[in-house]
Amino acid sequence: MRLVVDGTPLCYPLTGIGQYTQSLLGALAVQRPEWEFIVLSPYPPTSPSPFPNVHHDLETSRALSTHRPGWRGWWFDGILPSAVSAAGADVFWAANGLVPFRLAGVKVALTLYDFVPERFPHTMTFAARIYRKWNLRHWLARATWRMPISQAVGDEAQALFSVSTNAVIHPGVDALFTDFVAQPRTDLEPAKADYFVVLGTVEPRKNLAVLIRSLDQLVLEGIWPEGLKVRIVGLNGWLDRQTQDRIDDLETRGIVERLGYVPRELLPGLLANARALLMPSLYEGFGMPIAEAMAVGCPVICSDIPPFREIIGEEPALFHGTDEASIYNAYRSYVTTQQVSRWTQSKDGAELRFTWERSASRFIHVLENR
DSSP states (O other): OEEEEEOGGGGSOOOTHHHHHHHHHHHHHHHOTTSEEEEEOSSOOSSOOOOTTEEEOHHHHTOOSSOOTTHHHHIIIIIHHHHHHHTTOSEEEETTSOOOTTOOSSEEEEEEOOOHHHHOGGGSOHHHHHHHHHHHHHHHHHOSEEEESSHHHHHHHHHHHOOOOSOOOOOOOOHHHHTOOOOOOOOOSOOTTOEEEEESOBSGGGOHHHHHHHHHHHHHTTOSOTTOEEEEESOBOOOOHHHHHHHHHHHHTTSEEEEESOOGGGHHHHHHTSSEEEEOOSOOSOOHHHHHHHHTTOOEEEEOOHHHHHHHTTSOOEEEOSSHHHHHHHHHHHHHTTOOOOOOOOSSSHHHHSOHHHHHHHHHHHHHTO
16 A cells, blocks of 8 residues: 655644644554555655655655745645656545645545634634635545544534545544653642643634633732733734734733743643643634643643543533633632642543554554445
C-alpha cells in the first residue's frame, strides 16, 4: 500500500490538525511497516518523520523553501493533484480535511474535523468560510472513506448532508501526557502563581469574548481572588477589537497572561499545575485539551456540547452553557467555593479511551476492508 498524505498541516507549528496528522501518521507507520507513506506539502515540514517508511517528497511536491502569500492555496488545487499521481498513490489521505478538485484516479480517505461553516459561519474569516461552503459537498462526495474525529462530527455529517461515515478516528492522548507524573495539590487558597489555562487558537469559535467579559465582571465586582490569573495559550487567530482591548486591559492589571505558542513538551506541566482548564467553546469537532487535561489530573470547566460530553463520559467536570450568564455563573461558583477537586491519574479515563494506536487500527481496518 502506498498512502500519499496531504502534509500541509505539518508545515506549521504543530497544533490541532497538525498534531493530529503527525501523531496518527506515526502510529500508522508503526502498525504497517510494509506500507509506504509519501507526504506532499507546499513547504518543508517543521519536523522530519523518524519512521523509515514515511518520506517527505519535497521534489515531487514542488515545495518552496520560504513562505509566500497565496502559494498554499494555489499549490493545493493547482499542483497537488498531479503530485499525487506522480507519487503513485493507492490512497490519498486528505489529512487537512480538503480534497483537491482535479484529483482523479485514486481513492480518498477524508478526515472530517468539524462543520464550522454550517454551524458557526460568523466565527470564520470571509474567504475561509466561502471556500469551504462552496467546496464541502464536493469533498464529501469525492471521498471513498469519510472519517470523523468524533461521533458528534459523524452525526452532524448525517444530519447536515445525509452522508454516512465509515469510522470515528479519535485523536489520541500522547505519552507526553499519560506518562507525566503530577504532584498532587492540597492547597485550597490561590497560590502566588495560581492560574487557569485557556488552550487553543485565539479565534471567535473559542468564545473568548464571553470568557473575557465574564472575567472582567468578576474583577469589577471584587469576586475574583487576588493572585489568580488566566493564562491564554495558543497562536493568534483573530478576535474583534473590543475583545482584544479588554484582554489588553486585564493583562495590564495582571489578571490575564498571553503566553502565545507554548512548546508541546511544556503543556503537561502547565495543565497539571493549573487550577482548571477553561473551554467555553461555542463549537468543536473534538476538544483535545480536555482529554490531555484529564490525563494529568487537571479539572475541566467547559461548554456543555456533544464532543465534550463524548470525551468526558462519566468523569466529573463542571459544564456550563455557551451564553454569558451561564459562563459567568460557572466561574463565579468555582472561584467562590475555592474548588480544586482533581482527577487522579488512575489510567482508566480518557488516556485509555483515546489512543493513537487504537485510532490507527481503526483507520487501517477501514482501508483494508473496503
